[in-house]
Amino acid sequence: MREHHLRPSPISATVDFEADGIQHGFLRLPYSRDDSAWGSVMIPISVVKNGKGPTALLTGGNHGDEYEGPIALFDLARKLDAADVEGRVIIVPAMNYPAFQAQTRTSPIDKGNMNRSFPGKPDGTVTQKIADYFQRVLLPLADIVLDFHSGGKTLDFLPFCAAHVLPDKAQEERAFEFVRAFGAPYSMKMLEIDTVGMYDTAAEEMGKIFVTTELGGGGSATARTASIAKRGVVNVLKHAGILKGEVETASTRWLDMPSDDCFAFAEDEGLVEFLVDLGEAVARDAVIARVYPIGRTGVEPVEVRARMNGLLVARHNPGLIKPGDCCAVLAVEV
Numbered sequence: 001m002r003e004h005h006l007r008p009s010p011i012s013a014t015v016d017f018e019a020d021g022i023q024h025g026f027l028r029l030p031y032s033r034d035d036s037a038w039g040s041v042m043i044p045i046s047v048v049k050n051g052k053g054p055t056a057l058l059t060g061g062n063h064g065d066e067y068e069g070p071i072a073l074f075d076l077a078r079k080l081d082a083a084d085v086e087g088r089v090i091i092v093p094a095m096n097y098p099a100f101q102a103q104t105r106t107s108p109i110d111k112g113n114m115n116r117s118f119p120g121k122p123d124g125t126v127t128q129k130i131a132d133y134f135q136r137v138l139l140p141l142a143d144i145v146l147d148f149h150s151g152g153k154t155l156d157f158l159p160f161c162a163a164h165v166l167p168d169k170a171q172e173e174r175a176f177e178f179v180r181a182f183g184a185p186y187s188m189k190m191l192e193i194d195t196v197g198m199y200d201t202a203a204e205e206m207g208k209i210f211v212t213t214e215l216g217g218g219g220s221a222t223a224r225t226a227s228i229a230k231r232g233v234v235n236v237l238k239h240a241g242i243l244k245g246e247v248e249t250a251s252t253r254w255l256d257m258p259s260d261d262c263f264a265f266a267e268d269e270g271l272v273e274f275l276v277d278l279g280e281a282v283a284r285d286a287v288i289a290r291v292y293p294i295g296r297t298g299v300e301p302v303e304v305r306a307r308m309n310g311l312l313v314a315r316h317n318p319g320l321i322k323p324g325d326c327c328a329v330l331a332v333e334v
């Protein structure tokens, strides 16, 4: 086992994961630097435990510029009462805390993308050390993992909760039951562009129930998307049996991403004009967007076309686009 070859994590928790009650503390990661010789990165964490029962690990800020998760989790951490819990809830509102503080997708310290850093390294960069702590300490404690994402500054999504198609069909089915319970306006059978290094994959390979979201984007959160996140997390805890009470059911539209044809990437640089808005239907070969070269006038725009029939579930943000940028994502309603 790889664990035997690894040194202990340099991260220490100021909370006791086995203690009953509510604790607000930190994951303290030593980080020596110019402005603090023996300094640390202090990642906020709350643990709410009451007796025996399942453990939910709730995370936001895996990417630092996605805000629905941190809003829902900072809110939940101040409101949860240990007496209402049966089991344990571990809340980390901003997993990649340096990125969250900088309002950037990746860490300003090492440019680490948390969701490409798993399983991490205890003797690696700051981002790799955080990933390693989740891999070897927090994920093993969890039964159900909810990791909030949104589009960040460069994408905007229809609000959906999602899980992945998995080799273990029982694990997959349980994950989709949690997606249904979350109750976002859309529910997605999600296809990833590249699963290597993802927190999702790390959790799923340990046999954990893993659900995620894409709840909006553009580098902020709206009243609507924040309320979807807040209701969703409580629903997940109720479905897990950690909180009492009925799941607050909401109608959802199920979507599937059947193949790589879902993705349309830009091949040109320029000013992007979308001809379709999020949630609208597109036919195969229809023009989703035009990309105008911005160097001069009088030049025809390049067209980005749909490679399948579907709904527009994600689009590039903001107004200018570069070659290789994800321009649009389509999904089929099932």
Ligand SMILES: [Zn+2]
Residues within 6 Å of the ligand: 062, 063, 066, 148, 149, 150, 152
């Ligand atoms: Zn993300």
